[in-house]
Amino acid sequence: MADRQDLLTGTEAPPEHLAxxxxxxxxxxxxxxxxxxxDFRVExxxxxxxxxxxxLVGQGKSYVLRRKPPGQLLASAHAIxxxxRVTKALAxxxxxxxRPALYCDDESxxxxxxxxxxxxxxxxxxNADLPGIEKVDRTAIYDSMSAYLADLHKLDYKAVGLEGFGKETGFTARNLKRWCSNYEQSKLVDVPDIDWLMQALHDRLPESEPTVILHGDFGLYNAMVHRAEPKVVSALDWEMSTLGNPYIDLAHNTRAWWEPLGFAEGSATTLLGHDLDALGIPSLxxxxxxxxxxxxxxxxxxxxFYFGFVQFRYAVMIQGILKRASIGTGVNRNVRHTQDRVFAIAALARKTLTES
Structure with missing residues (x-):
């Protein structure tokens, strides 16, 4: 079985449809x-x-290019x-x-x-358990990840020029509606627990919530750690960033602690089954x-509620990846998710919501 670190680290030649x-x-x-x-190189x-x-590896400097994938896309997805906008404002x-250098909407x-x-x-x-890393450095990396998220949530979005980046109220209700719609567009088979969750989450919506800048998908897999020090120095993949409820961002950030066991071919790993004290990783x-x-x-x-919500949302995210793979618009040839994983995470979300 291929190790995720080897499987997902580094670069490769683009497949034909993404050249x-x-x-x-x-x-x-x-x-x-x-x-x-x-005379630059593309990887x-x-x-x-x-x-x-x-x-993009140039003669004097390297850059990163992020694009929308080709083909038919979900209306609310791939918001590069x-x-x-958010990374430029934050930078x-x-x-x-x-730091962004330019944006191009010319599809030609x-x-x-x-x-x-x-x-x-x-x-x-x-790998959430950080194999090969010293215990003291594991502790520092996880603490730095918490600090990065909290520092983001404490920013004044108006002061950094992000007023209007999202609505200032009603985020959780709108986000739930969006992910319910995404599920309907991505559905491949019936998942009864997701059908139950869509109604149950609506019935349990909190009456009020704070509003901050959200990353939207912040975890160890999107945290850039310093090359030599155990410190998070940046975050990648801001596609889902908006203004909204910080507790949803936090609950999603803790995914490694509740990621179901038994899906070793997924794109992220779980801390379940590990001795966290021995590893130097904090408990949830x-x-x-x-x-x-x-x-x-x-x-x-x-x-x-927030944990149940993000578990539901995560199941729908995976369903979207499976849908894109099924119609040939997936951007990664190594799709490690399965439909069984959607079932497992939806069942976990229902259990979380029921027991809370």
Missing amino acids: LDKHKLGAYLASRVEGLGS KFKGGQSNPTYK DREY DAGFPVP IIGSAFYITEFIDGRVFW DAYVDRYCQRMGISAIPHLG
């Missing part, structure tokens, strides 16, 4: 991006399932324009993200909209408590 027209791209970028030159990053991501405010260049951002040379870990309760301390709150209201 770039280097001549057109080079002509477009020549006067717009410094240090790339005309596709192995990781990621949504927006194809490439490394929003990804560009301008001094928050640690890859490579066949879809894209943007260019700086390349950050760091480490991305695909300790991790949530540390986040609360950083946010200056004693506890998170309706925490069980």
Whole structure:
């Protein structure tokens, strides 16, 4: 069985349906991006399932290109324009993200909209238990991940120029409606637990919620760790970023603690079954408590609801990947998800919501 770190780390030649027209791209970028030159190399990053991501290796500098995938797309997915906007605003405010260089909506260049951002040379870990890392460094990496998320949630979105990036109220209800719609568009087989969850979550919606800048899919797999130090220095994949409820962002961030066992071919790993004390990784309760301390709150209201919600949402995300793979628009040839995984996560979400 291939190890995820080997499977998803590094670059590869783009598959035919995701190949770039280097001549057109080079002509477009020549006067717009410094240090790339005309004789650059194009490599596709192995990781990621949504927006194809490439490394452009130039004569004096390397960049990253993020694009929408070709083919028929879900209406609300692949929002690279929003990804560009939020990362530019955060970078301008001094928050640690890859700094965007340009956005292009001219689909004639490579066949879809894209943007260019700086390349950050760091480490991305695909195994939640961080094999091969010293115990003290595991502790530091997880603590740094909590700090990064809390620092993001404490930013004043108006002060950094993101007023209007999302509605200021009603996020959870809108997000639930969106993911219910995404599920209907991605459905391949009947999943009774998801049908139950769509109604049960609606019935349990909290009456009020705070509003902050959300990453939308922040986990170890989207955290860029310094090449030599156990510190998160940036975050990748801001496609789902918006203004909304921070507790949904946190609950999704804790996925490794509740990711079901028995799906070793998935794109992320679980901490279930591991001795966390021996590894130096905090328990789920300790991790949530540390986040609360950083946010200056004693506890998170309706925490069980938020965990059930993000588990439901995660099941629908995987269903979307399976749908794209079934119609040939998936961006990663190594799709590690299965329909059984959707069933398992939906069942977990129903259990979480029922017991909370």
